[in-house]
Amino acid sequence: MPLDELERWLRARAERHPTATSLPVLDGYIAAIVAGPVSMRPPDWICPLLAIDTDAFNHGGTPEFAAISAVALRHNEIGNTLSTAPHRLTPIHARKPNGDVDARPWCRGFHAAMRLRLSAWAPLLDIGNINHGLLLPILLHCVDEQGRPLLGPPRAGRDTEEFLRNAHADIPTVVEAMRQYWMPTRYPRAR
Numbered sequence: 001m002p003l004d005e006l007e008r009w010l011r012a013r014a015e016r017h018p019t020a021t022s023l024p025v026l027d028g029y030i031a032a033i034v035a036g037p038v039s040m041r042p043p044d045w046i047c048p049l050l051a052i053d054t055d056a057f058n059h060g061g062t063p064e065f066a067a068i069s070a071v072a073l074r075h076n077e078i079g080n081t082l083s084t085a086p087h088r089l090t091p092i093h094a095r096k097p098n099g100d101v102d103a104r105p106w107c108r109g110f111h112a113a114m115r116l117r118l119s120a121w122a123p124l125l126d127i128g129n130i131n132h133g134l135l136l137p138i139l140l141h142c143v144d145e146q147g148r149p150l151l152g153p154p155r156a157g158r159d160t161e162e163f164l165r166n167a168h169a170d171i172p173t174v175v176e177a178m179r180q181y182w183m184p185t186r187y188p189r190a191r
Contacts, residue, residue, distance in 0.1 A: 001063075001066040001067055001069065001070040002070070003023055003070065003074070003092075005070075006023070006026070006067055006070045006071075007022060007023045009063060009067055010022065010023075010026070010050070010067075013050075013051055016051035017051055018048075018049060018050050018051035019048050019049045019050075019051075019109070019112045020049050020050060020109065021105075022094065022105055023092050024091075024092050024093055024094045024102075024105035024106040024109065025105045025106070025108055025109035025112070026049065026071070026074070026092075026109060027074065027078075027091055027092035027106055027109065028091065028105070028106035028107055028108065028109030028110035028111075028112075028113070028138075029045075029049055029109035029110065029112055029113040030049075030071065030074050030075050030078055030109075030113075031078055031089075031091065031106075031109075031110055031113075031175050032109070032110040032111075032112075032113035032114055033045050033075065033113050034075060034078045034079045034082060034179070035082065035175045035176070035178045035179035035182070036113065036114070036117070036120070036121070036178070036182060036186075037117065037120040037121055037123075037182045037185065037186060038117050038120045038186060039186060040116070040117070042057070042068075042072070043057060044116070045113065045116060046068055046071055046072075048116070049071065050064070050067050050068070050071065052064045052067070052068070056068060082175070082176055082179050086172070086176035086179075087172070089172040089175060089176065090172070091103075091106050091168075091171050091172065091175075092106065093105075093106050093168060094106070100165070101168045103137075103141050103167065103168035103171065104141045104142075106141075106168075106171070107138045107139070107140075107141035107142050107171075108141070108142055108143075110138050111138065111139065111142045111150070124178070124181070131177075131181055134174045134177050134178050134181065135174070135178075136151070136167075136174075137167040137168070137170040137171055137174055138171065138174065139151050140154070140164065140167060141167070141168075
């Protein structure tokens with residue numbers, strides 16, 4: 001299933017409340033799975049992403065299985081890019097009506113994947129950890145359940161506006177840096 005078809009399929013499933021409501025959300029979510037602190041069984045993260053049952057993995061030839069395959073392909077593409085040419089990572093971002101990048105859906109997807117294993121992300125969520133800054137370009141675009149900025153209200157001023165407008169440009173770099181940060185614990189070497 002090509003990505004544009006996957007997006008139409010996701011929109012048609014809105015009443016099932018998939019985590020992925022658009023390609024940018026799906027892409028951010030998958031990036032967090034690839035670069036995150038723990039490996040997960042595919043059904044554990046794909047089922048909530050697509051709002052499908054685990055049994056969908058057992059039935060080829062269905063639209064659900066085609067969606068699973070498309071997600072797996074994007075997962076592998078992100079993983080391969082980060083492994084071979086991380087500077088080429090290109091998040092799928094939405095666009096605002098004026099043409100500017102809208103990183104919010106991608107970042108919401110990333111954060112949704114983090115919530116699957118939030119305790120594993122604890123080291124980077126600790127503001128005392130110097131590496132906490134890796135999450136800032138992502139979390140500053142996220143809101144809590146009440147719609148409030150996840151990191152609190154932004155400071156007023158031109159510097160903040162400029163940072164918010166351009167923070168999306170740092171996302172590929174921080175995703176790769178997070179992947180490197182988690183590498184020793186996610187993939188420990190045999191001794």
